[in-house]
Amino acid sequence: MPLQTVRRVLPHEYVKYRHHLKQLDAESKILRFGYPATDTIINQLCDRFELNHTKHILFCVENNDLEFVAIGHIALEGEMELAFSVLDEYQGQGLGNLLMQRCIQWCRTHNILSGCMVCLSANSVIRHLCNKYGISMQNDRGETLAKIQFDRPDLSTYMHEATDNNLGVVDYLGKRIPKLVAFV
Numbered sequence: 001m002p003l004q005t006v007r008r009v010l011p012h013e014y015v016k017y018r019h020h021l022k023q024l025d026a027e028s029k030i031l032r033f034g035y036p037a038t039d040t041i042i043n044q045l046c047d048r049f050e051l052n053h054t055k056h057i058l059f060c061v062e063n064n065d066l067e068f069v070a071i072g073h074i075a076l077e078g079e080m081e082l083a084f085s086v087l088d089e090y091q092g093q094g095l096g097n098l099l100m101q102r103c104i105q106w107c108r109t110h111n112i113l114s115g116c117m118v119c120l121s122a123n124s125v126i127r128h129l130c131n132k133y134g135i136s137m138q139n140d141r142g143e144t145l146a147k148i149q150f151d152r153p154d155l156s157t158y159m160h161e162a163t164d165n166n167l168g169v170v171d172y173l174g175k176r177i178p179k180l181v182a183f184v
Contacts, residue, residue, distance in 0.1 A: 004094075006072070006102040007168025009058035011050075017058055018046040020068040025088045031123045032085045034143065052077070059102050061095050066175055072099030074107065080115030082148070084126065091125075100129050102164060108153040109161040117146040 009017060021032070021042045029037045037045075049056040057074040070086040082103055086095050107113070117135070119126045121144045130137050130146045137146045 004061075004098065005167055005171035006059050006061055006098050006164065007172055008106075008165065009060050009068075009071075011053040013060075014046065014050045014053060014058070016068050017049070017060075017071060017073075018042060020060075020071055020087070021046070021085065023087055024085055028085060028088060028091075031120060031126075032083065034118065034120060057103075057106065059099055059106070061090075061098065062172070062175065064175055066172075070095035070099055072103040074103050074112075076112070080107065080112050080148070082115065082117045096125055096129060097132070100133060104133060104150060105157060105161055105164065108150050108157050111153065113150045113152065115148040117148060119144050119146070 021029075021037075022039050024032060026036060033041075055076040057076065059072040059074075060068045061070040063069050069090040071084065073083040073085075075081045075083065082100070084096050084099055107115070117126070117130070121127075121139050121142050123144070126146075127137060127144060129135075130144075135146045135148050137144045
């Protein structure tokens with residue numbers, strides 16, 4: 001079954017985000033953080049995220065074992081910033097596109113219409129997604145700063161938000177309930 005449902009990560013699941021980031025291969029860590037982030041650095045960042053989970057909105061794609069294989073992160077400390085990561089074996093399946101689409105939708109629904117994204121200029125996947133969603137980019141010494149401007153939400157934005165939230169819950173329950181039944 002192809003992975004295609006995106007759902008919001010609940011605060012008690014942020015420990016799975018920490019695990020996901022540590023599972024990234026060396027190249028993916030560099031593309032995600034801009035440098036080779038160690039487990040210690042990831043722990044420090046995730047400690048901050050967990051303490052202030054209302055300022056760090058996460059969306060995930062999970063495998064059938066409910067492990068996070070792709071994450072979209074909306075940071076709301078200061079200027080809104082987007083970040084994405086996909087485990088190596090799940091790359092090239094369109095999960096980054098799904099996550100970017102979902103993060104943009106959430107931002108629009110919550111009237112967060114501007115922000116940024118910083119990535120390495122070598123990150124062709126993020127540059128492609130920025131182009132696809134009309135996000136302007138400026139290169140500066142190996143880094144790309146994407147300035148984000150979203151359209152105001154309309155009725156369809158709110159309808160898609162509600163539908164996607166419900167689909168995410170249904171997908172999660174469809175994966176979770178068989179595990180609970182097997183446990184009993």
